[in-house]
Amino acid sequence: MFFGATLRSRVGVQILLIITSAIILTPLAAAVSTSLAGDGAGNYAQVLTLPQFYRFFLNSAFVTAVTIALVLVIDTLAAFAFSKLDFRGRDILFGLILIGLVIPGVVLVVPIFYLIKSLGLINTYWAVILPKTALLIPLTLLIMRNFFNGISNELLEAGRIDGCSSLQNLRLVLLPIARPALAVVAIITFLSTWNETFLGIIFLQKEDLQLITQVPNYFLQLFHLQIGEIFAALLLISLPTIIAYAALRKVVETGVQAGMGK
Amino acid sequence: MSVRAGGGTADSPGMVSDARRGRRTGKPGNHPWRNLLFALPALIAVALFFYASIAFIVNASLADWNFIGAPKPVGLGNFQRLLVDPIFGKAVIHSILYGGVVLFAQAAIGLGLAILVSGRVKFGAFYKTLFFIPVIIAPGILAYVFRRLFDPGGEMSQFMHGIGLGQLWQPWLAYPETALWAIIAMGIYSGMGGAFLIYSAALTQIDREILEAAAIDGASGRQSIRYVVMPLLKGTHAIFAIFGLGAAIGVFDIIYLSTEGGPARATETISTYLFKKSIVEFKGGYASAISLVVLVVGLLLTFAILAFLRERPSRKPKEA
Numbered sequence: 001m002f003f004g005a006t007l008r009s010r011v012g013v014q015i016l017l018i019i020t021s022a023i024i025l026t027p028l029a030a031a032v033s034t035s036l037a038g039d040g041a042g043n044y045a046q047v048l049t050l051p052q053f054y055r056f057f058l059n060s061a062f063v064t065a066v067t068i069a070l071v072l073v074i075d076t077l078a079a080f081a082f083s084k085l086d087f088r089g090r091d092i093l094f095g096l097i098l099i100g101l102v103i104p105g106v107v108l109v110v111p112i113f114y115l116i117k118s119l120g121l122i123n124t125y126w127a128v129i130l131p132k133t134a135l136l137i138p139l140t141l142l143i144m145r146n147f148f149n150g151i152s153n154e155l156l157e158a159g160r161i162d163g164c165s166s167l168q169n170l171r172l173v174l175l176p177i178a179r180p181a182l183a184v185v186a187i188i189t190f191l192s193t194w195n196e197t198f199l200g201i202i203f204l205q206k207e208d209l210q211l212i213t214q215v216p217n218y219f220l221q222l223f224h225l226q227i228g229e230i231f232a233a234l235l236l237i238s239l240p241t242i243i244a245y246a247a248l249r250k251v252v253e254t255g256v257q258a259g260m261g262k
Numbered sequence: 263m264s265v266r267a268g269g270g271t272a273d274s275p276g277m278v279s280d281a282r283r284g285r286r287t288g289k290p291g292n293h294p295w296r297n298l299l300f301a302l303p304a305l306i307a308v309a310l311f312f313y314a315s316i317a318f319i320v321n322a323s324l325a326d327w328n329f330i331g332a333p334k335p336v337g338l339g340n341f342q343r344l345l346v347d348p349i350f351g352k353a354v355i356h357s358i359l360y361g362g363v364v365l366f367a368q369a370a371i372g373l374g375l376a377i378l379v380s381g382r383v384k385f386g387a388f389y390k391t392l393f394f395i396p397v398i399i400a401p402g403i404l405a406y407v408f409r410r411l412f413d414p415g416g417e418m419s420q421f422m423h424g425i426g427l428g429q430l431w432q433p434w435l436a437y438p439e440t441a442l443w444a445i446i447a448m449g450i451y452s453g454m455g456g457a458f459l460i461y462s463a464a465l466t467q468i469d470r471e472i473l474e475a476a477a478i479d480g481a482s483g484r485q486s487i488r489y490v491v492m493p494l495l496k497g498t499h500a501i502f503a504i505f506g507l508g509a510a511i512g513v514f515d516i517i518y519l520s521t522e523g524g525p526a527r528a529t530e531t532i533s534t535y536l537f538k539k540s541i542v543e544f545k546g547g548y549a550s551a552i553s554l555v556v557l558v559v560g561l562l563l564t565f566a567i568l569a570f571l572r573e574r575p576s577r578k579p580k581e582a
Contacts, residue, residue, distance in 0.1 A: 001481035002377055002473075002491075009483075013378050017389050020375060024392055027451070030417045031407045066265045078304035085297035093305060102504055102564045104512035107553040110322060110540050111315035114329060119348045134311035137304055150546055166297070195400035197515045213402040217519075227410070234403050241398045246391050253390075257463040 035231035052207070053215070053233065063128050064193040070133045071189045072182060077182075080170045082141075083148035084156060094145070100138035100166040105131075106198070116203060127203035128211070132193055138187040143221035143255060147181035148174065164250045184255025187248055194241055212237045316557065322550035329546045340551035350552065352527055353535040355444055360531060361510030364449040369502055371450070372457025373495070377487060380465050390462070397455035405519035408448050409435065438528040441521055448516050455510065457502055464498040465491070496539050502569045504564055511560055532556055 035043055047053055082086070082094045112131050153175060153227045169180040175182075200211040210218060215237060219230055245252070280285065323340055325333035344350055375393055379386050411418045412435045422431035434444035470492060476486045514533040517523065523530040523538070532552070540549035 002380065002487055005397065010384075013383060013451070014385075017375075017378055017383070020371075021389065021392055022453075024396060026418075027404075027407050027411055028395070030411055033417050034410055063355065074303045074307065076299045081297055081300035085300060087295065087297040087301075096313075097304065097308050100308055102508055103312060103557065104508040104533075106514060106536060107319070107557045107560075108311065108315045108544055109536060110549050110553060111318040114309065114541060114546070115310075115315075116562065117329070131311060134307040137307055141304060157428055166300070170300075174362075175571040179459075191398055195398070196400070197400060197402035197519070200519075213400050216403070216406050231404070231410070234406060236398050238403055241400075242395060245398045246395065249387075249391055251393070253459065253463065257466065 003194045027109035031231055031235060035235050036226055037231075038226050039228060043226070043228040044236065046229050047233045047236060049179055052218070053236075056210055056212045056215050056218075057210060057237075059125070059209055061126050063132075063196075063211065064190055067123070067129050067132050067136075067193045068186050068189045070129065070141075071136055071140055072185060074133070074137060074179070075141050075185055076170070076175070076182070078137075078141055079144035080166075080174060083145050083151075084153065084169075084174070085166065097138050097141060100135075101142070105135045109202070113202060122203055123206045123209055125209065128196060128199045130191075131199055132196060136189055136192060140188060143188075144178070144181050144185055147178060151177055180251065180254060182250050183248070187244065187252055187255070190244065191241055304305060319550045319553045319557070322547050323554045325547045327546040327550075328544045330544075333547065336547070340548050341555070341579065343548065344551055344555065349527060349530060349532060350535060353530045353532050356528075356530060357511065357532045359442065360446055360449060361507065363446050364453065364510060365503065365506040367450045368454045368457040368506065369461075369499065371454045372459075372502075375454075375458045376461035377463055377491075380462070392501050393458045394455040397459075399452075399516035401452055401513075402519050403454050404448065405516045408444070408451075408516075409520050412436070412444060417514055435521055438526045441528040445517055445521065447515060448520070449510075452516060453506075457506075460502050460505075461495070461498060464495055468494055496571065500567050503543045503567050507560060507567075511556060 006236050037043075039046065070097065080096075082090060106228040116122055116127045116131070121130070155173055155177075159169040164172060195213060200214050204210045204214065207218065215233055216230055219233060275397050316337055322333065324335060324337060326339070327333035359553045377388075379389050383389070403515040410416045412433050413419065414433050419428070419431050419433075422428050432440070472484055472490060476490050481489065512533055514537065515529065517529055517534050518537065519533060521529045523534040536556075539545045539552065
């Protein structure tokens with residue numbers, strides 16, 4: 001957009017981009033080469049024969065799936081209310097939720113730890129799911145509400161005239177249009193939950209329950225695996241997020257624009 | 263217009279009047295409390311995890327409390343100890359240094375890359391995907407990768423020795439003088455894709471016509487960036503600064519899993535110290551005092567950023 005189409009400027013841009021790419025790829029290449037140390041591809045086979053690896057994988061998959069479902073349901077209902085319905089204190093309440101955007105989760109560690117402990121949820125999946133869901137709501141709700149704001153009110157009026165209740169209007173009129181926003185919120189929640197480390201370290205000490213991000217430590221301590229096998233595990237863990245992102249990059253970019261904008 | 267047309271096809275007049283009322287109140291039947299119900303799950307979650315938590319922190323910060331027994335009131339004792347706690351002082355300085363350098367570098371790199379790929383660039387889709395990959399890899403995993411990278415016996419070290427630059431490659435994470443800078447490099451690496459994404463989104467929202475007009479007026483690409491794009495990005499800088507501030511305060515995984523705050527507390531930051539005081543040592547009251555101070559300072563900085571934005575509104579047209 002800012003550089004001419006001359007050969008010189010195009011080559012200059014490419015050189016800068018290639019240097020940056022090389023810097024980004026270096027640690028990743030080092031990780032791949034480490035994962036092949038010793039047994040080569042056999043390291044991957046070794047990791048894939050460990051039943052614990054699948055256990056961790058399923059734990060993370062379950063926690064992530066439930067968190068995505070909760071965030072989507074809570075956000076959809078709330079975005080509908082804050083964008084399309086009227087009630088007393090609506091804007092003030094939305095403002096109070098948005099303040100959550102600038103509160104770093106780490107400063108809430110004491111009360112969250114106490115709450116989860118008091119509810120007897122330590123060493124359960126809920127110890128990760130509940131705080132994760134709540135902490136993601138301000139950001140994801142903002143994205144969703146911005147998207148709902150962009151949907152014409154006249155569509156809802158038409159639905160109403162056809163006899164839709166609020167809930168039917170949401171389900172039959174808004175949701176089909178809002179699919180891109182739902183996708184963005186689902187992707188953000190997926191990345192954030194799949195990569196969650198802090199809550200896992202705090203709340204999941206039982207090996208059967210641990211998340212995939214706790215794999216390296218667990219393997220280091222209990223199996224005395226070689227560094228190659230550990231890195232094979234690290235790369236296998238990262239694969240789902242990289243594939244998901246590469247496939248859905250356009251959706252994420254649109255979502256960031258919608259979340260920032262208007 | 264469509265309302266009227268729809269009204270004509272409705273079976274009962276009652277619905278039309280519902281719709282008319284709906285236009286005024288935003289809802290047929292005007293049930294303000296029923297409407298609130300839709301927002302209730304979100305409100306409860308935020309009230310419980312944010313607002314009740316903050317109230318809890320305020321309360322606990324005034325007591326000596328180990329998460330189990332009854333809290334013993336100590337007034338402002340926790341805050342007095344905090345003021346003279348040398349490790350907390352270190353952690354604050356490290357967090358400020360980390361946050362300042364990482365945020366500035368991420369913004370500069372992210373914006374630069376966004377500008378580079380903003381036009382029609384060969385392999386643009388490849389670069390856009392690659393730049394974001396460090397963000398989507400779990401920081402906990404990146405920490406292990408970097409640990410290996412800085413390992414004197416690791417591949418990177420061997421490679422650098424192999425090309426005769428071994429002197430340049432040291433176990434930076436292991437030296438107290440350099441460990442924080444190694445962490446800062448990791449922080450820049452893991453988050454610059456986020457800045458890239460935000461600035462890319464902002465650039466696509468800039469009206470093409472403004473840039474075309476600048477080009478017609480004879481502005482070079484560099485001048486367009488300097489005089490047209492930069493003034494329009496003030497809001498984006500603020501969004502990035504506000505989110506980045508939270509991320510900088512909250513950074514935990516890459517530090518704890520690579521150095522645990524060491525060596526010799528050289529990489530102790532607010533979040534690692536908070537983790538140790540609360541989860542490791544169970545000093546609930548003292549940890550709450552730390553949380554409260556960090557929370558208040560963080561909010562003040564956020565409001566300062568917002569006020570700065572409002573004071574100097576983004577670009578005004580030069581001619582009347």
